[in-house]
Amino acid sequence: MREVYLDHGATTPPRPEVIEAMLPYLREEFGNPLSLHRYGEKPRQAIEAAREKVAALLGARANEIYFTASGSEANNMAVKGVALMARTLGKGNHIVISAIEHQSVLYAAETMAKLGFEVTRVPVDRYGLVDPQAVGDALRDDTVLVSIMLANGEIGTIEPIPEIARVVKAKGIPFHTDAVAAAGRIPIDVDKLGVDLLSVAASQFYGPRGAGALYIRRGTRLLPLIDGGIQEGGRRAGLEDVPAIVGMGVAAEIAAAEMERRTAHLLPLRDRLIARLTSEIPHVYLTGHPTQRLPHHVSVTVEYIEGESMLLLLSMQGVAASSGSTCTSRALKASHVLTAIGVDPALAQGSLVFTLGEGNTQEDVDYVMAVLPGIVERLRQMSPLYKPGS
């Protein structure tokens, strides 16, 4: 049976070069980077080399990159760290996010709400776009942080971050963007974006799991989440995961070098899959923006049936995909993203997300279209909502 991995939004397969680069730091170069003896030397140099590479991918300076263990940690570090620092400085009590942020921003903000912060969730339009003017309207004198994602992992929409940043920075408010879904997939330059903080995760661009980073513009103040030693400039204590950081550096270097080629490879596949899904299977609708969209991202809703049952049947045919349906979420709640873009709650249950990667081919796309129509028809025949011929 053909095996087709179309869940690169969940995680990407690490490149062989990444694994190779990591291996020495799992074995003989196990030393603590802080050690003064020779065992610390190479790990220390390796971390700084990786920092340069991640900085280069983001148009940042190396000393503005702080390694974390995940994109979620980077998002928590930004939201909680900036808010808590603002509180200690007596600067205010208000946080602005969008309605479609990843849970690691959404729930971090909710935790701050429990500590007395007010949180404004700026709505999005039916494509998932944040209106910069709406962000501007949400800003107050006591706003201490704005966090709006660069691109959404569930519907693929790319937000107008430079325009939003202009509004936010005109008021001198720190601006964070969650770039986890976007990094390595679209060009990122922290100065062109105009952001003060930006989160990335290596597992989204063919790096290892367990490696993320937060870009922090010089002069931005935040409290650390993990207190302890002087690692990461004292902003994130704990013995560094040197192999993961090294792997992230290599993955970032490759992503920067191959981005154009990857995009040129992915775009026709994405557009072919979207076109075939929405034209060849009745009652299938694209979610997210048709063009302001990540190059690897295909998301649809399939009416009258439910996402998990589609995923199970796709998996039986060798196709790995994802869904935002209630049944596939551990929280057993409808996707807040699909809700925010106004998808009917019943239709949202039929969410299907295919995220392409560098290993995918047109044959993979065509294989999905060879098996999916039969799966959809089979489940619709079982569905009390479906009336044949409708």
Added chain:
Amino acid sequence: MYSDIVMDHFLHPRNVGEIPDADGVGSVGNPVCGDMMTFYIKVKDGRIEDVKFKTFGCGAAIAVSSIVTEMVKGKTLEEAKGITKQQVAEQLGGLPPQKMHCSNLGTEALAAAIADYEAKQAALQQG
């Protein structure tokens, strides 16, 4: 994630469909929650002679529907009413904990179909 029995019933559901001249029809759940089931029963001499279902939902919801139809076919109405969610889950070789509440609706859909049948019978006797 699912037991072999659940996967078998999900992949090869028994008694899918509708009964056009059903004696009782019952629906529970709603698509907003992610699961919705409709059960159709034919009743003869106080026994469930035939039963079919249609289900919108996850793999567990479809498997639950399928196995409930197998468990109640030929049973008296009283026996059918006595089947519990726990027994359904046991017959399926277990269900993931988070699926016990939202997807294990088969007994409720069946109970709704029986209640519909009984209401119709009562109306007939009164008329």
